[in-house]
Amino acid sequence: MTITAPAFGVQRAPRTVVFGAGQRALLGRHAAEYGSSALVCTDQRLAASPEFAQLLTDLEDNGLEVHVWSDTSPELPTSDIDACFDAMEYAGIDVVIGIGGGSCMDLAKAVALMLTHGGPIDQYYGENAVPSPVLPIIAVPTTGGTGSEVTPVCVLSDSRRELKAGISSPYLIPSVAICDPELTYSCPPSLTASAGADAVSHLVESFTAIQRPPSALAEGRVFIGKNVISDSYARWGLGLLATALPIAFEHPDDQEARSAVMLAANAGGYALGVAGTAAAHALQYPLGALTHTPHGVGVGVLLPYVMRYNAPARVEEFAEIARLFGVPKAGNTQQQALAGIEAVDALLDRIGIPPTLKELGLAEDQLEYVAELGLRSARLIDNNPRPLDVDALLEITRAAYAGDRTDPF
């Protein structure tokens, strides 16, 4: 091994992460450590399930008074946040539990924030606008994808804005994450694919993000760029997903694959929560608003084209992705890097992510608008390994519209 520079890394994480089939049975015991009154944020699908009834009984058996909010919508509209906050403002909540996909976990983060510091929610948009700790949050994911159970991010849809908005603060990292792959067994293939593509994009974008000097921490950034710790999570997660995601998609009952996908999503959360994501996420914010496609599908469509744009700045990383995907080593480093990019393309194709923006329903005359709005996500744009301006974003969106996957070198 050649050491070229002193290592620099940062890890931010929940106090406790429990992973494994059946581990949701620990929810009540953990929640009881944080008080006697719990708000559970979930959605109507989960609220009607026998698993949810068991979780409620367990919470009550551990002495908690439980308030259930079960009206979370996908992609988390701000109206859901406001309605939940209005209903719970004076309920004396001690701990907020998000059980569900990214939308339910992010609702728990947003409501924990507002119950502590008040509304309106938009005063916290951006990085480090949360003034101090918020109520304890416990996250229990039911998709293998977002990694929100360990991230400092809450993503929401504000109908007054043309983009999705993000609140990024280490105070939003849940205190406890309980990751039970059994809760993902009910995900249909389309959800396995969209959430899985989200995890792929978190891992690739954080592994290939900009690299900053250690002083980035002193600048007070939440997202400091790739580093030795985020890289180790990215390697781990990509290696797991390369094998497990197609199996979980094609054989939803394969328990080992479900477990590996959830573990990889968790690794993606650690990686992105410190390193940050980049161009694919910046462009997805307007794309999602225009096409109403699930977040993971949008980033999955964009990723092949963002990887090609970034390839000249991240040759070594893409060559390493080829090795992580088990591609036999052949040719020079650039050829290996192309093989890495094509291996990620093949994974996304195999789980049915559409190959072009055209197939997502975007019109060609909307490409400039997507590029212009994408540029407004400054934290994501700054995090890209190659500089981005509106022309560069237009180049990526044009390629993504036409399906132009030519050799980037």
Ligand SMILES: NC(=O)c1ccc[n+]([C@@H]2O[C@H](COP(=O)([O-])OP(=O)(O)OC[C@H]3O[C@@H](n4cnc5c(N)ncnc54)[C@H](O)[C@@H]3O)[C@@H](O)[C@H]2O)c1
């Ligand atoms: N906070 C973060 O760090 C972070 C990271 C990435 C994405 N996100 C956000 O997360 C959201 C997407 O989350 P998601 O992909 O998990 O989907 P989701 O939470 O939006 O849920 C999508 C649908 O899947 C259903 N669902 C959830 N779990 C299921 C299960 N086990 N079986 C059957 N159906 C199930 C839900 O009921 C819902 O109808 C987006 O708003 C995205 O922007 C947040």
